[in-house]
Amino acid sequence: MSWIETHIPAWVFIAFIAHGAILGTVAYLILLERKIAAWTQDRLGPNRVGPFGLLQPIADGLKMLLKEDYRPADADPRLFTLAPALMMFVMILSIAVLPWGGTKQTTRTIQVAGTIDSATAVAEQNTPFGATLIGTPIVQTSGEDESAKSTITYTYRYAFQIANLNIGVLYIVAILSISVYGVVVGGWASNNKYSFLGGLRATANMISYEVPLGLSILTIVVMYGSLNLATIVEAQSHYWFGVIPAWNIFTQPLAFFLFLTCIHAEANRAPFDIAEAEQELVGGYHTEYSAMRFGLFFLSEYAGMITTSAVCVALFFGGWHLPGLGGNVDPAHPSVTTSLVVCVLRALVFFVKTLIIIGIFMWVRWSLPRFRFDQIMNLAWRAMIPMALVMLLVTATTLYLFGPHDEAFRATGLITWKMAVALLIANAVMLVIIAAGAALLPAAPPTNRRVRVLGSRFDQAPAAVPATA
Amino acid sequence: MSFSVLAQSDISDAANTATAVLFYLFAIMAGGSAICVAVSRNIVRTAVALLFTLTGVAGLYFLLNAEFLAAVQLVVYAGGTLILIIFGVMLTSKSPFSRFEAKLGEVVIAMSLACVLLFALVMGIVRTTFATDEFPTGNYPIDRLGQVLLGDYLVPFEVVSVLLLAVMIGAAYLAKGRRREGEEGAARSGSLSRQAREWS
Amino acid sequence: MLAGIQFGIIGLQHYLVLAALLFVCGLATILVKRNAIGILMGVELVLNAANVNLVAFNRFAHGGGAGPALKLDGQVFAIFVIVLAAAEAAVALAIFLNFYNNFSTIDVERAQNLRG
Numbered sequence: 001m002s003w004i005e006t007h008i009p010a011w012v013f014i015a016f017i018a019h020g021a022i023l024g025t026v027a028y029l030i031l032l033e034r035k036i037a038a039w040t041q042d043r044l045g046p047n048r049v050g051p052f053g054l055l056q057p058i059a060d061g062l063k064m065l066l067k068e069d070y071r072p073a074d075a076d077p078r079l080f081t082l083a084p085a086l087m088m089f090v091m092i093l094s095i096a097v098l099p100w101g102g103t104k105q106t107t108r109t110i111q112v113a114g115t116i117d118s119a120t121a122v123a124e125q126n127t128p129f130g131a132t133l134i135g136t137p138i139v140q141t142s143g144e145d146e147s148a149k150s151t152i153t154y155t156y157r158y159a160f161q162i163a164n165l166n167i168g169v170l171y172i173v174a175i176l177s178i179s180v181y182g183v184v185v186g187g188w189a190s191n192n193k194y195s196f197l198g199g200l201r202a203t204a205n206m207i208s209y210e211v212p213l214g215l216s217i218l219t220i221v222v223m224y225g226s227l228n229l230a231t232i233v234e235a236q237s238h239y240w241f242g243v244i245p246a247w248n249i250f251t252q253p254l255a256f257f258l259f260l261t262c263i264h265a266e267a268n269r270a271p272f273d274i275a276e277a278e279q280e281l282v283g284g285y286h287t288e289y290s291a292m293r294f295g296l297f298f299l300s301e302y303a304g305m306i307t308t309s310a311v312c313v314a315l316f317f318g319g320w321h322l323p324g325l326g327g328n329v330d331p332a333h334p335s336v337t338t339s340l341v342v343c344v345l346r347a348l349v350f351f352v353k354t355l356i357i358i359g360i361f362m363w364v365r366w367s368l369p370r371f372r373f374d375q376i377m378n379l380a381w382r383a384m385i386p387m388a389l390v391m392l393l394v395t396a397t398t399l400y401l402f403g404p405h406d407e408a409f410r411a412t413g414l415i416t417w418k419m420a421v422a423l424l425i426a427n428a429v430m431l432v433i434i435a436a437g438a439a440l441l442p443a444a445p446p447t448n449r450r451v452r453v454l455g456s457r458f459d460q461a462p463a464a465v466p467a468t469a
Numbered sequence: 470m471s472f473s474v475l476a477q478s479d480i481s482d483a484a485n486t487a488t489a490v491l492f493y494l495f496a497i498m499a500g501g502s503a504i505c506v507a508v509s510r511n512i513v514r515t516a517v518a519l520l521f522t523l524t525g526v527a528g529l530y531f532l533l534n535a536e537f538l539a540a541v542q543l544v545v546y547a548g549g550t551l552i553l554i555i556f557g558v559m560l561t562s563k564s565p566f567s568r569f570e571a572k573l574g575e576v577v578i579a580m581s582l583a584c585v586l587l588f589a590l591v592m593g594i595v596r597t598t599f600a601t602d603e604f605p606t607g608n609y610p611i612d613r614l615g616q617v618l619l620g621d622y623l624v625p626f627e628v629v630s631v632l633l634l635a636v637m638i639g640a641a642y643l644a645k646g647r648r649r650e651g652e653e654g655a656a657r658s659g660s661l662s663r664q665a666r667e668w669s
Numbered sequence: 670m671l672a673g674i675q676f677g678i679i680g681l682q683h684y685l686v687l688a689a690l691l692f693v694c695g696l697a698t699i700l701v702k703r704n705a706i707g708i709l710m711g712v713e714l715v716l717n718a719a720n721v722n723l724v725a726f727n728r729f730a731h732g733g734g735a736g737p738a739l740k741l742d743g744q745v746f747a748i749f750v751i752v753l754a755a756a757e758a759a760v761a762l763a764i765f766l767n768f769y770n771n772f773s774t775i776d777v778e779r780a781q782n783l784r785g
Contacts, residue, residue, distance in 0.1 A: 078514075177544050184552070533724050545751050554762065571701050583697040583700075595686075614741055643760075
């Protein structure tokens with residue numbers, strides 16, 4: 001047991017548990033989605049398998065596995081298989097940098113026979129891979145030459161997450177930008193025009209919304225000067241006036257709304273689900289997929305929702321932070337705790353917050369009608385990208401103007417209440433400017449013309465059209 | 470505290486082995502799919518192979534401690550440029566399986582040229598002694614990269630941004646010009662969509 | 670032929686050999702493909718080969734240092750290359766689409782007319 005504790009790094013266990021929990025939750029999210037849909041539409045939803053339909057996900061999974069794995073005759077066999085695998089692979093990779101539980105500090109005492117030269121070296125040998133030693137180990141030697149025993153007490157810290165990358169947020173954006181390929185390759189490999197159109201639409205949708213997504217993340221990044229998700233979460237875990245948690249939702253509400261809209265678009269869900277619009281494209285890029293290949297597409301959609309919602313929580317809702325879950329070691333580093341229970345509780349809090357964001361996803365999906373393609377593109381390029389750019393500029397300017405005058409901000413890099421008020425006012429002013437600017441901007445070209453496609457009810461013989469047309 | 474297999478400054482055996490395994494993994498991924506790019510006849514498969522090359526190269530950047538560059542490679546190259554290329558492929562291939570191949574003679578000449586060049590390059594690399602740091606402890610913080618970009622390389626940075634603006638305008642102009650021409654040419658060609666556009 | 674390279678310890682030469690392979694594959698792609706977009710992909714491969722070289726040299730040739738002494742020239746070059754590759758792809762694709770519009774093909778062998 002001791003060997004496991006000192007040599008197997010914690011992130012191995014966290015990886016197993018986090019992936020298991022997320023993939024298990026995905027199955028139940030599908031049930032939740034169906035229940036919410038049923039509630040919205042005033043029906044009962046799945047209620048046959050198990051109590052309240054709770055075993056429905058298992059039945060669905062079995063159905064996926066046992067169905068005929070059909071592949072169209074002229075589909076590209078390799079790419080057809082590769083596409084759903086790529087989707088799932090990407091989603092699993094993106095879980096890696098989520099900051100589940102801050103930093104765990106462990107103090108350990110070991111006994112070594114004989115005297116030792118370098119206590120630090122021994123301590124390093126008995127520290128799990130990826131953990132950092134804090135301070136100097138304390139050595140106590142007892143006994144005489146032959147029977148000498150050294151007792152070493154040392155302290156190390158490790159991040160309670162799978163991988164604590166310095167480029168955390170950027171890593172997630174990078175990985176998610178690969179997920180487009182699953183859609184586009186799947187759509188193309190099916191050799192079906194509906195799938196193909198669905199894939200093209202999804203690509204245009206996702207790459208357009210990546211720009212405001214990145215920009216709204218950048219507004220948070222410039223506030224803290226770090227791309228590391230754990231650092232960003234830690235910086236949010238203090239209070240203004242002792243009661244209001246310093247979450248970014250209170251300082252950057254506009255960025256939060258932009259981010260939320262963008263992750264809806266990235267997930268290709270209603271109202272942005274033009275890629276799989278049933279009424280137009282049968283089922284979009286996964287029309288030709290069946291059995292577990294379809295299942296992988298389906299699961300990866302929900303896994304993607306979990307990841308993006310978790311990033312949203314980490315950026316805007318303080319991640320694991322909740323009153324009472326602060327650290328007990330160093331007031332300057334509220335993420336550091338010596339209690340494993342607190343770490344686990346933090347992970348649970350993080351997960352519950354994520355589920356709330358996912359609840360918003362589902363609420364939106366069953367409330368709003370689908371946008372038209374040109375509306376989606378207009379929203380991205382004419383509204384959200386300029387807004388996000390202005391927001392980044394205003395945030396940077398506010399920090400530049402007020403930062404040097406704020407002692408606490410200069411000392412710790414934390415957003416003080418003065419700074420928060422300034423940012424909030426900046427947000428409000430920006431909203432007014434944007435509203436005024438939107439009124440002044442030229443209107444978008446009318447795209448909703450009645451196109452007289454041959455054979456449609458708007459079609460008239462060319463002779464009936466006035467010559468001036 | 471920061472987890473990184475690669476940023477280990479002490480050159481221990483375990484770290485070496487991990488680096489070697491990861492290097493060969495990414496190298497096979499990048500190199501193998503690069504060969505696929507060269508030999509594949511299906512243009513979409515070529516594009517997908519190129520995706521794996523780019524991802525493998527991003528992994529190599531990770532191994533070289535250039536984390537930011539790896540992310541940029543994935544976001545800009547794999548997520549932007551290659552998507553653009555795939556868009557181009559899909560808009561220009563009449564049937565998804567259309568192909569036109571080079572003549573056999575051309576292929577033979579090109580491939581033998583490539584083999585000779587590869588041999589020459591590898592021989593050159595192997596026989597040269599490079600002046601390298603013995604134990605490079607490269608650990609590149611991103612803020613330093615930003616300082617360099619907006620400090621030493623400020624002028625190229627600004628020039629590139631102007632270039633990007635020019636490219637944006639140019640590409641938009643080229644794409645728009647195409648549509649205008651299409652409307653003028655609608656009278657000549659009798660395609661359904663163009664006729665429909667004319668009536669509307 | 671490979672006697673000079675240790676397989677266990679990854680050094681500069683490993684990266685250079687891989688970059689050479691990428692470069693040669695890119696060159697072969699440019700020579701073999703008749704699809705204009707295929708040629709563009711070959712160019713991207715060549716650029717990537719150059720980038721691997723730049724970053725590897727940056728790491729191994731002056732890897733150390735801290736603070737202002739830290740040299741990042743290779744990485745900065747690579748960033749510029751990536752940006753320029755994106756710009757190049759955008760313009761090239763716009764041209765290819767125009768070409769396709771005029772000739773209904775993107776076979777580069779057919780680009781023989783001087784009048785579009």
